[in-house]
Amino acid sequence: MSKRNQAAAAALAGLVAVGMSAMTTNVSAAEMEKCFGVAKAGSNDCQTATSACAGTSKTDGQADAWMLVPAGICGRLTGGSLSSG
Numbered sequence: 001m002s003k004r005n006q007a008a009a010a011a012l013a014g015l016v017a018v019g020m021s022a023m024t025t026n027v028s029a030a031e032m033e034k035c036f037g038v039a040k041a042g043s044n045d046c047q048t049a050t051s052a053c054a055g056t057s058k059t060d061g062q063a064d065a066w067m068l069v070p071a072g073i074c075g076r077l078t079g080g081s082l083s084s085g
Helices: 003-025
Strands: 032-036 066-070
């Protein structure tokens, strides 16, 4: 991937992260769900079977790593699942 494409991909990922953050600030905890398989390496929300704590997942899309997302969003995300594995 060229440096230009890498920069564009990084910028897009940042915008998505900011958008998700903005979306979740107005959502109560009851309206959130665990979404497995969508966290980037080092961005999981909690411990997994293979990672000791939040932020320690080893690979992008690790099946047992999860992130909290607004209810109903997980199924729309590539690789997203409401259960691990």
